[in-house]
Amino acid sequence: MKLYLSSFCAVFSLLVSLSVPALHAQTPVDTDERPVTDVTPDFSKYETNLALEYPSYFTLNPESVKLQLLEVKEEPDMSYVRMSETPPKDLNSVLVSIETIVNIASKVWKLIQANVPVANIDTKYATAYPQGVTAASQLSQWSKPKSYVYGFYAENLYGSVMIDCKYKVSFAYNGAYKGAGKYLTAVAVTPTVASVGWGYKFYMSASVPDSTITNVGTDKDPIAAMQMKLSWKMATVLKEVNGVSVYYVQGDGFYQEIANPWKVEPKLEDVKAAAPLLTPGEIF
Numbered sequence: 641m642k643l644y645l646s647s648f649c650a651v652f653s654l655l656v657s658l659s660v661p662a663l664h665a666q667t668p669v670d671t672d673e674r675p676v677t678d679v680t681p682d683f684s685k686y687e688t689n690l691a692l693e694y695p696s697y698f699t700l701n702p703e704s705v706k707l708q709l710l711e712v713k714e715e716p717d718m719s720y721v722r723m724s725e726t727p728p729k730d731l732n733s734v735l736v737s738i739e740t741i742v743n744i745a746s747k748v749w750k751l752i753q754a755n756v757p758v759a760n761i762d763t764k765y766a767t768a769y770p771q772g773v774t775a776a777s778q779l780s781q782w783s784k785p786k787s788y789v790y791g792f793y794a795e796n797l798y799g800s801v802m803i804d805c806k807y808k809v810s811f812a813y814n815g816a817y818k819g820a821g822k823y824l825t826a827v828a829v830t831p832t833v834a835s836v837g838w839g840y841k842f843y844m845s846a847s848v849p850d851s852t853i854t855n856v857g858t859d860k861d862p863i864a865a866m867q868m869k870l871s872w873k874m875a876t877v878l879k880e881v882n883g884v885s886v887y888y889v890q891g892d893g894f895y896q897e898i899a900n901p902w903k904v905e906p907k908l909e910d911v912k913a914a915a916p917l918l919t920p921g922e923i924f
Contacts, residue, residue, distance in 0.1 A: 676843035676873045676882075681754065683877045687839050691877040696797035698839055698876040704795035707885065707900050710806070715785035718776070718812055718826045721765045725775035736772035738821050739859040743767050743848055743866070744774060751807070751829055752844040755836040766848040768824040768864035768891065770817050776825040779815035785826060786811060788887075788895060794874055802837035803874055805844070813893045821862040822891030829870060843873040856890065864891035867898070 691698040725744075728734060749764040751757065773779065787810040794803040808830050815823040829846045836842045847869045857863030865888065872883045885900035 676845045681841040681875045706793045708791045711789040721826045727775035738770040740771040741864045748847040765828040781816045783814040804835040806833040807831045823864045841875045
């Protein structure tokens with residue numbers, strides 16, 4: 641049976657009293673926009689000294705890290721995001737290219753920064769619209785959004801769960817322009833639980849590179865597709881662990897996790913479709 645902070649041995653009773661609670665009700669403490677892999681966490685002198693005395697508490701067990709698909713469900717509507725789109729009054733005066741697909745919303749955004757979910761996360765999402773379209777309301781035939789709920793867990797060497805995060809990847813699909821095409825909107829990642837043990841720092845960010853937004857259909861009947869990259873950093877005074885997952889979404893509702901660092905196969909390097917994500921400096 642796995643141990644949580646509440647059942648940890650007596651020598652860490654002080655740590656239990658200082659442990660960080662579930663984070664979904666907190667507000668952000670900074671607005672650092674660097675990629676999570678470039679962030680250098682800050683730790684106190686007290687944490688540094690305690691890590692020397694109890695290194696097993698401050699060391700993640702790599703064999704314990706798990707990323708599991710917990711649930712697939714249908715959202716009642718798109719209310720999980722706040723759409724910030726303003727359509728023009730007359731779309732007939734706009735040149736719309738249905739075979740050219742673009743993301744007019746977020747491309748890179750933070751989800752969790754130093755254990756704290758960022759503010760207004762429900763305003764961050766990606767789209768895959770025909771060029772010229774500026775709002776989901778200009779498309780029709782939307783299907784109800786899908787959500788894929790994941791659990792992310794990591795233990796220290798004592799077997800205590802130090803990071804317990806749940807999040808959902810959601811998207812609306814089947815949007816059509818004048819009856820043609822299948823497009824995407826409200827493609828988002830929403831943390832629902834983020835509990836981090838004292839002495840640990842956890843970061844998460846999402847990105848949708850323009851190079852991964854494609855038309856996998858035809859010019860006359862396009863099907864939008866995109867890849868979302870989800871990045872993590874887990875850190876203590878003693879060590880940092882980074883990870884990346886890649887999710888593939890199509891406008892007809894098809895969805896697949898094509899890479900995550902805790903699967904034996906496939907490795908990110910072996911997934912041809914994910915190759916652009918291995919060199920982020922060349923994407924943006």
